[in-house]
Amino acid sequence: MFAVYxxxxxxxxPLAGLESGERPAPEPRPGWSTVTVKAASLNHxxxxxxxxxxxxxxxxxxxxxxxxxxxxEDGNEVVLHSVIGQSGHGVGPRExxxxxxxxxxGTFAERVAVPTWNVLPKPKELSFEEAAxxxxxxxxxxxxxxxxxxxxxxxxxxxxGAGGGVATAAIVLGKAAGLRVFATSRDEAKRKRALELGAxxxxxxGARLPQRVDxxxxxxxxxxxxxxxxxxxxxxxxxxxxxxxGDRPSHAELTRIFFLELKVVGSTMGTKDELEDLLSxxxxxxxxxxxxxxxxxxxxxEGFERMDSGGQFGKIVLTNP
Numbered sequence: 206m207f208a209v210y211x212x213x214x215x216x217x218x219p220l221a222g223l224e225s226g227e228r229p230a231p232e233p234r235p236g237w238s239t240v241t242v243k244a245a246s247l248n249h250x251x252x253x254x255x256x257x258x259x260x261x262x263x264x265x266x267x268x269x270x271x272x273x274x275x276x277x278e279d280g281n282e283v284v285l286h287s288v289i290g291q292s293g294h295g296v297g298p299r300e301x302x303x304x305x306x307x308x309x310x311g312t313f314a315e316r317v318a319v320p321t322w323n324v325l326p327k328p329k330e331l332s333f334e335e336a337a338x339x340x341x342x343x344x345x346x347x348x349x350x351x352x353x354x355x356x357x358x359x360x361x362x363x364x365x366g367a368g369g370g371v372a373t374a375a376i377v378l379g380k381a382a383g384l385r386v387f388a389t390s391r392d393e394a395k396r397k398r399a400l401e402l403g404a405x406x407x408x409x410x411g412a413r414l415p416q417r418v419d420x421x422x423x424x425x426x427x428x429x430x431x432x433x434x435x436x437x438x439x440x441x442x443x444x445x446x447x448x449x450x451g452d453r454p455s456h457a458e459l460t461r462i463f464f465l466e467l468k469v470v471g472s473t474m475g476t477k478d479e480l481e482d483l484l485s486x487x488x489x490x491x492x493x494x495x496x497x498x499x500x501x502x503x504x505x506x507e508g509f510e511r512m513d514s515g516g517q518f519g520k521i522v523l524t525n526p
Contacts, residue, residue, distance in 0.1 A: 295320025358383030
């Protein structure tokens with residue numbers, strides 16, 4: 206079957222290890238289901254995999270892709286939850302939690318196999334392309350906002366780095382949930398887009414906000430860390446799920462953190478139950494993922510190049526006929 210995969214690890218030039226072509230189709234396995242992939246979306250996790258983060262050399266070649274929507278063996282339209290191992294379903298009960306392509310072949314292919322427990326019904330209200338955007342970036346944003354930040358309607362939230370998949374999701378979900386959302390970006394066009402999606406104000410990265418916020422959604426890391434901490438009200442919560450600009454900020458702001466009794470919470474992906482809630486939320490409210498571009502699977506490299514350059518706003522989706 207046709208697939209897009211990591212053939213080599215290159216920490217400096219990740220796209221040098223990206224290849225596409227024929228790979229073995231998944232074989233039947235007890236407790237697992239094979240899904241015909243209709244749509245799959247890119248995540249920064251795919252670029253990190255090409256750099257060897259979370260992906261060992263002995264796992265190569267590895268078909269990339271964590272997110273997908275498609276059709277199972279019984280003809281049902283489904284969405285995949287890409288966290289494998291946390292439940293013991295379909296894998297050894299002691300297997301640690303991992304994201305799909307850290308151990309198992311991924312979704313950038315004609316077919317993918319996952320534990321049957323990881324297969325959820327796709328709401329009829331969502332297209333395959335829309336549903337394929339939800340299991341990683343949108344689920345991460347959902348958990349950051351509603352589980353780990355614990356915000357409620359009327360609260361205020363700062364979203365750093367408008368344009369990325371998680372940040373875009375946080376703006377849309379926050380607006381739909383009645384939050385007062387602020388956003389930052391270095392790019393004027395992305396700030397304008399954030400306003401169109403529901404942010405009450407979008408400012409230059411590092412600019413002072415008109416008020417301190419209840420929570421910050423942080424995926425950028427070192428470049429925005431100090432600003433994130435300084436933007437919180439006393440007792441506020443900073444939730445971090447990524448560090449695309451690096452994980453060593455020049456100013457940790459420890460004094461401010463303890464003096465203002467701020468909370469710093471790490472967040473990774475989300476549970477199957479949270480994905481079910483997210484799917485229901487989108488189906489019921491009309492909230493839809495922001496899609497930057499849809500490409501056929503055989504043009505995956507173009508999508509990777511766009512994501513690597515930081516030029517996208519929202520999700521890049523790959524489709525099979």
